[in-house]
Amino acid sequence: MTLIRPYGDTTGDGMVQLSFTLPLPHDRVAEGAALQLARRMGMEPAMLAHARPVGPAHTFCVVYGSVTHLVDTESVTVVARDHPLLAPAEVNAEIKRLLRRRLVVVGACIGTDAHTVGIDAILNIKGCAGEKGLEYYREIKVVNLGAQVAVDQLVDRARAEEADAVLVSQVVTQRDAHLINTRALAAAFEAAYPPGRRPALVVGGPRFDEAMAAELGVDRIFARGTTPGDVASYLVHRIATARGDIRASA
C-alpha cells in the first residue's frame, strides 16, 4: 500500500486550494459556512484566503488548507493499457492476420453535439499529436458520419457497413449530456443486435472518466490526450481477445 498526500511545500503537508461560490450574502455566516464546507471536505486546518460578494446573494470563496485524506495509489483503478501499443504497420498486419479483411469503423458525434475536432483528430488522416488518424491505416475502413448524428441513424449505418467498431465522441457535458447520450447509444446497440454480436462501442471526449465504461454499457472510453495509435491498438487487442487470440492481446 502506498499512501500519499498532496504536496504544497513539504512532504506530507496535504495542502490544497479550493474555490467555490455559496448562495449566501457575503457576511460572517457565509465565511463560516465556507470553512464548514472545507472541513467537511476534509480540510483541517482550513484558511479562508478570500471571500467577496458576487452580487447581493452569493459569496465567492478561496480556501487553502491541509486535507486529511490519504490517497492509496494501489487502490487507484486506472484504465491502463493492458495490451501493446502498436505502430500502424503492426496494426495493419494484425488486422490482416485476424480478420483477413479490412476492419470497419463507423464514427460520429451523436446527439446534438457538433464538436467534431476530437473525433476527427482520431479518424482523419491528419490525426493529432504527430500521429496519423485511422484513415491512414490501410487495413481500416473509416466511415465518419460527422456531427449531430441521431443514435438510430448511427445504428442503421453501422449495420449497413457491418461495422466492427463504432466510435462516438461527446464533448458537451453540461447536465451530464455525455453520459445520457452514451447510455442511449449502448441501449440502442444492445437492442438492435443479437446478444454479444454488436460492434465494439468506443466512446471519447475530454471530460469522460475512463473508468466508467462498464457503467455506461460501452467497451472502452478514451479521454483527454488520446491519440489515434491508442485507439487502433485497442481495436486490434479487442478483436484478438474476442477471437481468443493471444498473440495480439499479450
Added chain:
Amino acid sequence: MTLIRPYGDTTGDGMVQLSFTLPLPHDRVAEGAALQLARRMGMEPAMLAHARPVGPAHTFCVVYGSVTHLVDTESVTVVARDHPLLAPAEVNAEIKRLLRRRLVVVGACIGTDAHTVGIDAILNIKGCAGEKGLEYYREIKVVNLGAQVAVDQLVDRARAEEADAVLVSQVVTQRDAHLINTRALAAAFEAAYPPGRRPALVVGGPRFDEAMAAELGVDRIFARGTTPGDVASYLVHRIATARGDIRASA
C-alpha cells in the same frame, strides 16, 4: 436548519474547483489518484480538468465537480459581535464611565514576526479603512512596542504599564508559527499574573480562525478586515462584562 450547497451555474449543483499537487510522476496512476482524492473529499462526479507534470516526481491537478456535502448555515459558529459597535466618542465616554481613567493598551508583533502593518493599522492614528486607530481615542493610552518582541519583554512591559489589554499581531503562519506563538503568549501571561487578573489578550492577523480564541487561551481573535473601531468596541464590551456592567455590553 438551512442547508445549502455551492453554486456553480444552477441552484444546488454543488460545483467547486480544486487544485493540488501529488507527489507522483504524471501518468494514469497520478490522474486516478487525483480523482480518488477528489472523491474522498466528497466530489462526485469529479472531472479532472487538467494534470501536468511539475518535474519528474510531481503532478499538478485541477479538478472540477460537484461536492455532495451540505452546509448547514445554522450550525455555523461565527464569532459575531454580540455587543454594539461604538463611535470613538462613545468609546471614550464608556471608558471614562467604567474606569475613571484611561484604558491602557500594549501592542506588539511577537516572536520573529516583523509584519507591523496590521497592528499599526489598528493602533496608529492613521488607522485603516477610513477609521482612525486607537491612538486617536482620547481615553486610550497606546504603547506600541513594534516588531519582533519577545514574549517575556511583552509581559514585563504590560506589567510596568498596568495594561488593561495586550494586542498582539501574528502574520507569518508557516508551520503554524502564529498558533505556537499565541499559545506561548497565553501561557506566559497566565504564569505572570494572579489567576483571573491578567490583561485582556487580543490577537490578530490575516490567517487566524476567529473561532480558535478559547483553544489558544486568548480572549479574542481578529482576522482579515478588522478595523480599529471593531477592536475599541470589543475592549469596552470586555471591561463592561468584566465589571458586570450591562449598559455597554447589551
Added chain:
Amino acid sequence: MITLDQELARRARELAAHVGRPVVQLARSHTTTSVERALLRLAGLSGADADGVPWANHLVGQVVDQVGLEHGVALPVWDALCRHEAGDLHELAAKSAIGSVRFRLPDADAVAPVRRAAREAVTRGIARIDARRRERERMVAGIGDAPRKPWIYLIVATGDIHEDIPQAQAAARAGADVIAVIRSTGQSLLDYVPEGATREGFAGTYATQENFRLMRAALDETSRELGRYVRLTNYASGLCMPEIAVLAGLERLDMMLNDSMYGILFRDINPLRTFVDQRFSRQVHARAGIIINTGEDNYLTTSDAVAEAHTVTTSQLLNEYFAKEAGLADWQLGLGHAFEIDPAIPDSFRLELAHALLARTLFPDAPLKWMPPTRHMTGDVFHGYLLDGFFNLAGVLTGQSILLVGMMTEAVVTPWLSDRDLALRNVRYVLDATGSLGEDFRPVPGGFIASRAHRVLEEAVHLLERIDGNAAGLLGAIGDGTFGQMRRPPSGGRGGDGVAPRSELHYNPAEELLEPSRPAAHGHEEER
C-alpha cells in the same frame, strides 16, 4: 494605428462583391419554409398547439403540401383569409392543422386584393418592429448608454431561463454592457421555434419568444437600476434563423449573431437554405436596428489562427458585402474575429495585435466583435485567466468595440456565476490599468505588426481571387473546405428540402417592404 495599402483594400472589397453577388442572386430567386414562417410571424402569427408545434409550422406545412413552397405562402394564406376560411391567422392555422382548410393560389384577378391584405398584415408587424426600435432609441437616450467602448459582452448559459435571468442581472450589475443567452446545443437543428418559457437546455437555453421577452424585461429593469441600457443578444442561426430574427425584432433584442456561413460550416445546414434564410434575416435586422455579430472567429477553432488568418479577413469582407446589400449600416456590422493563436508560438501576442489591427483598420466604422481564446484554453484555469487578460489587453490596444469576455473555465464547463465575476474583474483591471496605453503603442511602420497585417490582407485578396476564379464560386469554395477546414458541398447538409426556387407568382410582402432604399455604400460602386 497602421496604414493599409488602400488599393489592396479597394481590390479586396471589389472581389468580395463579385464573389457575393451570385449568392445574393440565389437568395433572391429562392424561398424557404423558414422564410415563409418568418413572414407569418411578422404578420402576427404566434403560439403553438398543445404538442408544442407552432402554428406557423402547421400553416406553412399545409400550404406547402397543397400548393407547394415556390409561390410563397402569402398568396395562398391571405387568399384563404379573403375567402373567409378563418377570421384570422391563428384560426386559419388551427383549422389547417386538422386538415379543414383548402389552400390554392388566388385567381389572377383576386391576386391584387390578396397581396394587399397580406401586405397590410405584414406592414403592421413591421410597424411593431419599428416601434421597438424607437423604444430602444428612447431608452438608450433616456436611461443612458454603455459608458465606454469596448462594450463588455457576457454569456449566460444555464439552460434554464429562470436561472439565466438572475445571472444576467448579476452580470449587468457587475459591469456587462451586453448579455448573450447561449442556446441549447440542439436548437439550430430544430425546424421549429419552441414555445414559452423553457427550463431544459443543454449548454444553453432555448431561444423562444417568451424567453426573449422575459430576459428583455428583466434587463430593462436592471438598465433602469444601473442608469445604462443593457443590451441583449441571441442567435439568428440554424434552421429557424429568419423566424428568430423576427422574434428578436419584436422583442427588442439589440444584437444578434448572424453570419452568412456559420450554419453551413458548423451545423451542417444546407448552403442554399442558409443563404436564402440569411438574406431575409439580415433585412429584418437592418430594419430592427439590431447589430449583427458575424462568426468568422469560429474558423480559428478548427483551423490554424496564423495559417488561416486570411480566411477570417475574407469572410469579414463577404459578411460586409452581404450585410450592406441587405441594408445594414456600418454601425450594425459587428464583424467577428478572435484571439486564437497558439500561445506557445513566439511573438503570438504581436501576431494577435497585427490581426486585430488589420480588422480595425479595414473596417473603421464597424463595431468589431473581439472573441477570446477558446481553442488553446486548457483545464489550467490559472493560465486561462492570464491568457484572457492578454486578450483584453489586445482588445484595448487595438480599439475593439465589443469585447466578448473570456472565461477561465473555457475548456471545462459552461461559465459559472463566479467565472463571470472573475472574468469581469479581469476586464476591469485591464481597462482601468492600461486604458490609455494606446498612446504609447505605436507599431513601427513597416515593422513586424504592420507587415504581418499587410500580408494577411494580401492573402485574403489572393483567396478571393481564387474563389472568384472558381466556376462554382463561393459555394464551391465552401465545398472545398476553405473556411474552418469544414467541407460542405452545395447539395449537402440539413434543411435543403425546405428550399424552393421562386415561381413567377412568388410573393413575399415582407421582403418587398424591407428591401433597402440602397444607399450608396461605403466605397463599392457595384452596390447599386
Added chain:
Amino acid sequence: MITLDQELARRARELAAHVGRPVVQLARSHTTTSVERALLRLAGLSGADADGVPWANHLVGQVVDQVGLEHGVALPVWDALCRHEAGDLHELAAKSAIGSVRFRLPDADAVAPVRRAAREAVTRGIARIDARRRERERMVAGIGDAPRKPWIYLIVATGDIHEDIPQAQAAARAGADVIAVIRSTGQSLLDYVPEGATREGFAGTYATQENFRLMRAALDETSRELGRYVRLTNYASGLCMPEIAVLAGLERLDMMLNDSMYGILFRDINPLRTFVDQRFSRQVHARAGIIINTGEDNYLTTSDAVAEAHTVTTSQLLNEYFAKEAGLADWQLGLGHAFEIDPAIPDSFRLELAHALLARTLFPDAPLKWMPPTRHMTGDVFHGYLLDGFFNLAGVLTGQSILLVGMMTEAVVTPWLSDRDLALRNVRYVLDATGSLGEDFRPVPGGFIASRAHRVLEEAVHLLERIDGNAAGLLGAIGDGTFGQMRRPPSGGRGGDGVAPRSELHYNPAEELLEPSRPAAHGHEEER
C-alpha cells in the same frame, strides 16, 4: 525609451554622494563584532561548539572582553598565535572558549609581524574567494549562461534545506535562472551564524555555510544537466551580515541581497551597526564578483507606491553611491524597485511603466531587480495570477534585468511547488508572446509616462536636497521615517552595542586588502 533631463540626473548623483559620504566616513571609523567575526571567517575560522555557538563568536567575544572591540581582533588574535597560545585559529577559539587564553595588544615592536601573520591568513581566505570567482567565470563560460534577460529569479522557502534542494532543482529545470533561498523569519536578529545543515525554519531556511554548500552543489549539478549556469542567492542582512557575505564568497553564491538600509528599516537594527557592517559586506561582494540586490522595493509595502515613488529613486541613488564607493562595478548593482501601485488606481499600469523606465534610464548599466506585486495581492489567487502577468509585461517592456517571479499565493502562503511552476508558466508566456513588443512601445516624449518619470526624479532631487540640508544627514532622515515610513532613530535598534569607534591601533587586514583601487566611477568626480 524615455529621455531624462541629464542635468537633473547629474544633480541627483552629486547630492547622493554628498549625503552618502559622511556615512562612509562613519563606516570607516568604526568596527563591529560581526565585521571582526567576518574577518576571522575569512582567515579560515569556521565551525561551532557542541551547543552550536560558533568559534568566531567565542573568539571575538573573548577578545572584546579582554581587550575591547575598538582595536579590532586581528592584532590580539594573531598576537596570541604568534605567541603560540594555540596552533591555529580553531584551537585558539576552543581554548579561549574555556577561558584559557589571555589576549592583549602586541607590543609596538611586535605589531609588524603580527600584522603580517594576520594579513597572510586573510590573504589566503581572499584567495579562496578569488578562486571561487574564477570558478564561477569558468563555469558560466563552460556550461553556458542564462539564455536571455531578464533573468528569472525564484524563491524557495520551505524552511528545510532538504526540501529546498529538490524544489530549487525543479524550479531551475522549469526555467529559473536564479534561485533565492529565503531565510527563517528570525535569523537576521541572531548575533551568530547557525552551523550545519538545517531543517527547522519558519517561512524560510537558515543561512548556514553548509546549507550554502549543499544548495550550490545541487545547483551545479543541475546547471550541468541543463547546460546553463543557475545562480544562487541569499541574504547579507541582519546582525551577521558581514559574516554571511564572507560565507557567500567562500561558497560561490552568485548574488546577495545587500541593501544599505533594509535592516535598519525592517528589522530594527541599529543604523550605525548596519552602515559599518554594510561597507565591509559590500567590499567582500565586490571582490567575490557577487551581484548585490538592494531592497528599496520594500518601502512600497509600507508606504504608497505613487506618493513615495521618489523615495525608491533616492534610495537607489544612495545604494549606487555606497556600492561604487566600496568597489562594486555597474554590472554588480542589482538595484531594486517594484510593481506595487494599487491596481485600482486609474492608469496604474502606465504609472508602473513610468517608474520602471525611470530606473532603467537612470541606471542603464545596472542589472535592475524588478519585484512583483505583494501588497495588493489578495487571497483571490486568480486575480493575483493576472497581476503577476502584467508585472511580467512591464518588466519586458521596460527591459528589466532580474525578474523576481511573483506568486499568485503571495497573500496566503509561502510559495508552493505548484505556485512556482504556475508562476514560471506565466513568465514564459509573457516573454515568448510579447518578448519583442518593446519595438512598438514608444512612450510619447513629454507624454504621460515621460512626464511622470521626470516628476519622480525631480521629487527625488528635492528629497536629497532636504536630507543634505538636514544637520543629522541621512541618519536624521531615517529617524524621521523618510523611507517606508519607518522611523528609526540613530541610537535605536538592535546590535548597537556591537559597534565601537576604531582606535588608532585598529587593524583589519581584510579591509586593507579589499579596499578598491578606486577606479573613476561612472560620472561622479567626487568619487576619488
